[in-house]
Amino acid sequence: MAVRQRFKPAEREAFKPGTRVEWLNGSHWQPAEITGPMKHCEITGRPYYPMVHKGKTTRTISHGATLTGSPGRVRLPLNVA
DSSP states (O other), X not given: OOOOOSOOHHHHHHOXXXXXXXXXXXXXXXXXXXXXXXXXXXXXXXXEEEEEEOSOOOSSOOTTOEEEEOTTSEEOOOOOO
């Protein structure tokens, strides 16, 4: 399976600073919040969104840690009934 290199147009429109999202931590989706506009890595040129972790502190990530959300590894939260 190929890794996506770009964000979809709907994602670029939806991911604004302050937007609550989910990011993929291994095989688990964790809550986060977008903190700035889309940027590009200086080395690879891949786009990403700066984010902050809003979930509980786990063995691998602390609440409030800064993250980068890359294509396919960040999404809008799913509404679970």
